[in-house]
Amino acid sequence: MTRRRAARRVTATDVAHEAGVSQATVSYVLNDTPGQAIPEVTRQRVRAAVERLGYAPHAAARALRTGRSDVVLFVLPDWPIGPAVAAVVEGLTHGLEQRDLTLLIRRASGGRPLADLWRSLTPAAVVSLEGVADGDRHALDEHAIPLVSVPLQARVNADDGVLTVSHPAIGALQLQHLAATGHRRTGYAAPADPRVAAFRDLRLDGVRTAALDLGLADPSVREVDLTAESARSAVQAWLAESPPVTAVCAYNDDVAFAVLAGLRALGLSAPGDLSVIGVDDVPLAALAAPPLTTVRQDAGALVEHIVSAVLKAVVGEGPPPRPRSDAISLVVRESA
Incomplete structure (x- = not known):
């Protein structure tokens, strides 16, 4: 019986060889590094090589280079996954993907410390739908990991900057x-x-x-x-x-x-x-x-605000948009 050899991972070196450029040029193009005078034709050649080879940047290597991963850890409380929560998860996944961030969902249960969920990941940010203990908040601060907290209370918290439904x-x-x-x-x-x-x-x-x-x-x-x-x-x-x-x-x-x-x-x-x-x-x-x-x-209002808060914390974009006032609305049908 013969054992199939695992397919070798395509590397940045392979892309450089395919495109006929240096590995540094590949890195500059893929990371859109500012201050590099790379001709557009060269950029197109690198992107075409990436497409042909199916190259995907290695997450661990990217984390070493940038000091963080591109993962946003979404700590989901021990709640049933109903339509409202599912809509938030779907919206966050889509919104963060547009900025090359990946949503990773972990369920918090049994009083497990939040640190147990994020220490092995070094995430770009942590999103929590419940209040965060002072110890966890301080640990995240020490590791320079932004926290976007969505407290259960019906309020807009100036420190967290996140809209919550009343x-x-x-x-x-x-x-x-x-x-x-x-x-x-x-x-x-x-x-x-x-x-x-x-x-x-x-x-x-x-x-x-x-x-x-x-x-x-x-x-x-x-x-x-x-x-x-x-x-x-x-x-x-x-x-x-x-x-x-x-x-x-x-x-x-x-x-x-x-x-x-x-x-x-x-x-x-x-x-x-x-x-x-x-x-x-x-x-x-x-x-x-x-x-x-x-x-x-209106899950969209909450999702928009959380995504904006994450981007502000991670890449320094502008402040989150002002909370919309139409977060809830009445839909009248025949039962009442």
């Missing part, structure tokens, strides 16, 4: 829509997954504050997991209250879908028996029965 505003917008359509007694369908408890509490606080401001009773909170049976029990309980709940704010669209399934299991429907409003505006929201009224989060 989760209380999401809950308030849900309740305000239901009140504007005539509902006086509301419920809140809370998720069963403990990993999203912080987001749940912020959104529920927004619902409660809006209800108080409008002179409405505190919403009736019931946990709904992603099963029709769980939602069926919650719907029965809401309708049995005195006075009965007539509309429900769901934590997100998935929980709202469960509530709609619970209504169907009882032979009921929205909005006639119970109005339902979700959060996220996932693609299936428009295809639900009935189409789901929901709150859309």
